Amino acid sequence: MAQQHLDPTDPMAGTVTGDALAGYLRAQATEFLRALRMHRETGGGTAGGGSEESVDAARALRRSARRISASLHTFRPLLDTDWSEAIRPELAWLSGTLAMEHAYAARLERLLLALHRLSGAAVLPAQTGAAGVSGASRSAGGAAGSGSTDASTGSRGPGAGPQKGEPAEAGPPAHPAATPERGNLTVGAAKAGALLERQLTLARTRAHSTALQALGSSRFHAVADNIAVLASEVPLTPAAATADLRPLAAAAEERLTDAVTALPLVTAGHPYNAEALIHGLSPDPAPHPQDAPWHQVRLLLRLHRYAREVLHGDSGPVDVRLLATGQSLNRHRDASEAAAAAAQAARTPRIAPATAYALGVLHADQRHEVEAARFAFQQSWQRQTVGTP
Numbered sequence: 001m002a003q004q005h006l007d008p009t010d011p012m013a014g015t016v017t018g019d020a021l022a023g024y025l026r027a028q029a030t031e032f033l034r035a036l037r038m039h040r041e042t043g044g045g046t047a048g049g050g051s052e053e054s055v056d057a058a059r060a061l062r063r064s065a066r067r068i069s070a071s072l073h074t075f076r077p078l079l080d081t082d083w084s085e086a087i088r089p090e091l092a093w094l095s096g097t098l099a100m101e102h103a104y105a106a107r108l109e110r111l112l113l114a115l116h117r118l119s120g121a122a123v124l125p126a127q128t129g130a131a132g133v134s135g136a137s138r139s140a141g142g143a144a145g146s147g148s149t150d151a152s153t154g155s156r157g158p159g160a161g162p163q164k165g166e167p168a169e170a171g172p173p174a175h176p177a178a179t180p181e182r183g184n185l186t187v188g189a190a191k192a193g194a195l196l197e198r199q200l201t202l203a204r205t206r207a208h209s210t211a212l213q214a215l216g217s218s219r220f221h222a223v224a225d226n227i228a229v230l231a232s233e234v235p236l237t238p239a240a241a242t243a244d245l246r247p248l249a250a251a252a253e254e255r256l257t258d259a260v261t262a263l264p265l266v267t268a269g270h271p272y273n274a275e276a277l278i279h280g281l282s283p284d285p286a287p288h289p290q291d292a293p294w295h296q297v298r299l300l301l302r303l304h305r306y307a308r309e310v311l312h313g314d315s316g317p318v319d320v321r322l323l324a325t326g327q328s329l330n331r332h333r334d335a336s337e338a339a340a341a342a343a344q345a346a347r348t349p350r351i352a353p354a355t356a357y358a359l360g361v362l363h364a365d366q367r368h369e370v371e372a373a374r375f376a377f378q379q380s381w382q383r384q385t386v387g388t389p
Contacts, residue, residue, distance in 0.1 A: 016311050018078050018240030021071065024310045028067045029231035035060035036224060039215075058098050058211075065095040068230070070306040074252045078243055080235035090223045097214045100207035103337070108200040110338045112193050114365055115358070119189045188354030192362065195345050195355065249307040256300040260381060263293055268374040269382070276371035277364065291336045294374065298329035324380040332373035339366035 039057035069091035072084040185193070214220055267275050279288055305322060346359035 015242075016245040018236050018243055018245070020313070021075050021078060021240070021245060021310055022234040022236060024313070025068060025071060025234050026231055028064045028071070029227045032061060032064035032068070032227050033224075033231060035064060055102075059102070062095045062098050065091045065098075066302070067306050067309070068227070069095070070303050071310055074303055074307045075245060075248050075310070077248065078237055078240040078245075080237065083235045087223070087226050090219070090226075094214065094220065094223055098211055101204055101211055104200050104204035104207055106334065107338050107341055108196060108204070110334060111196050111200075111342060111362060111366075114338075114362055115185065115189050115193050118361055118365055119185050121185055186354070186358070188352070188358040191352065191355040192345070192358035195348060195351065195359075196341065199345055199348075200341060245311060249304075249311055252300070252303050252307045256297065256304045259293070259297045259300050263297065265378045265381070268371075268378040271372075271375055273371065276367045276374065280364065280367060288336065291332075291370070294329065294332050294377075295336075298326075298333060301326055301329060321380060321383065325377055328373050328377035328380060332370055332377070335366045335369035335373060339363050339370065342366060 035057045039054055039061065042051050042053040042057060069088050072079060072088050072091075076084055264275070267273050275290070276288075278290065301322070305326065308319070308322075342359050342363040346356050346363065351359075
């Protein structure tokens with residue numbers, strides 16, 4: 001099967017040399033240091049730091065760390081091997097640690113809104129936020145108190161996450177506001193919401209503490225020192241001055257294309273195929289094995305997108321089809337993790353049957369969302385393939 005490239009035209013004339021890579025890495029390192037300074041100035045390094053500015057700064061830190069790590073991976077033959085292999089795992093650790101708190105907050109909001117939708121309760125326009133979710137969950141706990149008693153749990157939920165052309169991350173908006181009415185929820189749905197709030201809020205609190213500890217650790221300071229050096233000096237190999245970046249970027253695109261080819265796109269192209277519900281009653285609490293290839297494609301798509309940024313810079317074209325597939329895979333990841341959180345909550349000992357039933361319906365709903373995201377990805381990918389000469 002012939003390889004299909006997402007970007008059939010290359011607006012860059014001539015060879016794209018290591019100078020472009022060095023400029024990109026310096027720019028991302030500068031963004032990292034700017035975000036770090038903003039995070040410290042807005043109180044993000046304290047236990048009470050949770051302002052909108054500190055949240056934005058943490059997100060900017062993650063964005064820069066991801067881009068630097070991805071570039072070191074894609075263009076590693078042109079960089080000092082010892083240096084790049086040492087810093088890449090540290091950047092992955094930092095990005096993953098900072099993403100956890102946001103992921104738990106977004107997961108809780110997604111599940112509570114799904115509970116309202118499934119219960120037929122009126123949901124206000126998209127104004128819910130992290131603070132609003134907590135308030136809604138406390139209301140759910142009050143409503144649940146009138147029914148049978150569920151076991152309160154402190155168990156941790158399942159673990160988990162823009163610049164130009166980057167798909168927006170799903171999650172709660174920065175401004176907390178009014179939350180949906182919970183009085184219309186059944187006792188089972190209200191108690192399910194309260195249980196999810198307890199588990200995911202505890203997990204979010206722990207993730208916040210872990211992030212604070214990470215940002216104050218010697219390990220993080222070593223990463224920041226390396227990024228500070230990178231902002232002024234990029235450790236390229238001597239051959240990078242004349243080497244062409246495009247073959248390495250094309251290799252990243254081919255890895256993406258091969259991974260997509262291995263996906264069951266024929267099945268995903270049929271709506272309501274119920275493929276995402278297979279293994280739904282498996283006793284194994286591990287994530288669905290069928291989700292892993294889709295998550296891998298999401299990561300490869302991100303590598304490909306960042307490689308395009310290196311080649312084309314800020315003036316390069318924005319591939320809207322690439323954005324559409326990226327958004328579909330983000331939805332797939334979010335729904336998959338939300339379904340796992342609902343299943344984890346349903347395994348809580350001594351919960352009432354009505355609560356377990358509500359969590360089961362919620363799990364099935366999120367697995368249907370997984371299927372819908374796969375269908376949307378298949379439609380976007382097939383459209384761009386047909387349009388490729």
